[in-house]
Amino acid sequence: MDYDSSQVYQPEADTYLLLDAARGEVRPGDRVLEVGTGSGLIAAAMRKGARTIATDINPHAAIAAQKAGVDVIRCNLLDPIRGKFDLVLFNPPYLPTEPHERIDDWLEYALDGGKTGRATLERFAADVKRVLAPGGRILILISSLTGPGEVKELFATHGLQAELIREERVEDEILLVLRFTR
Numbered sequence: 001m002d003y004d005s006s007q008v009y010q011p012e013a014d015t016y017l018l019l020d021a022a023r024g025e026v027r028p029g030d031r032v033l034e035v036g037t038g039s040g041l042i043a044a045a046m047r048k049g050a051r052t053i054a055t056d057i058n059p060h061a062a063i064a065a066q067k068a069g070v071d072v073i074r075c076n077l078l079d080p081i082r083g084k085f086d087l088v089l090f091n092p093p094y095l096p097t098e099p100h101e102r103i104d105d106w107l108e109y110a111l112d113g114g115k116t117g118r119a120t121l122e123r124f125a126a127d128v129k130r131v132l133a134p135g136g137r138i139l140i141l142i143s144s145l146t147g148p149g150e151v152k153e154l155f156a157t158h159g160l161q162a163e164l165i166r167e168e169r170v171e172d173e174i175l176l177v178l179r180f181t182r
């Protein structure tokens with residue numbers, strides 16, 4: 001099947017920061033789920049030591065990730081996922097976006113975090129414990145623009161506690177990886 005690579009989020013500094021954190025976190029035999037896999041770079045790297053599946057809502061990303069060797073399901077967040085995972089990874093759309101700034105294409109799904117930057121994360125946080133194995137960990141990439149304090153509070157309301165495990169300045173933004181556990 002063919003796809004349009006211009007409609008797939010290509011690896012950037014945020015991708016590489018989450019990849020580095022995930023490499024430090026994954027343990028042999030872990031069941032890994034990457035939500036919103038985009039090009040599939042992170043999930044493909046996880047596959048080397050752990051059973052890994054991935055999701056993406058964007059059909060172009062789903063094909064790109066499949067071509068990168070990833071078992072990918074095209075779906076909305078975790079909707080059809082029924083298994084339990086030891087490690088869940090998500091580099092979500094995290095940029096605050098006003099309605100008039102929206103662009104009507106698939107790449108918009110990679111970037112548009114709604115007015116607060118947390119719209120997709122709110123839906124993810126409300127559902128993620130359902131697929132988390134006992135002792136499971138969640139790594140989330142966000143930016144200083146997403147409101148790190150609000151993100152921590154959001155997950156805390158769902159019984160998940162945050163720890164900052166990576167931080168990197170990229171121009172006017174700081175990228176952060178938060179690790180959540182029960």
Ligand SMILES: C[S@@+](CC[C@H](N)C(=O)[O-])C[C@H]1O[C@@H](n2cnc3c(N)ncnc32)[C@H](O)[C@@H]1O
Nearest residue numbers: 009015036037038056057058076077091109110
């Ligand atoms: C910032 S990009 C990250 C892509 C890749 N994981 C990386 O780090 O390069 C966010 C990805 O999440 C996907 N996404 C956004 N909303 C989604 C949803 N509701 N369900 C599944 N995937 C979603 C986008 O299509 C996009 O591929």
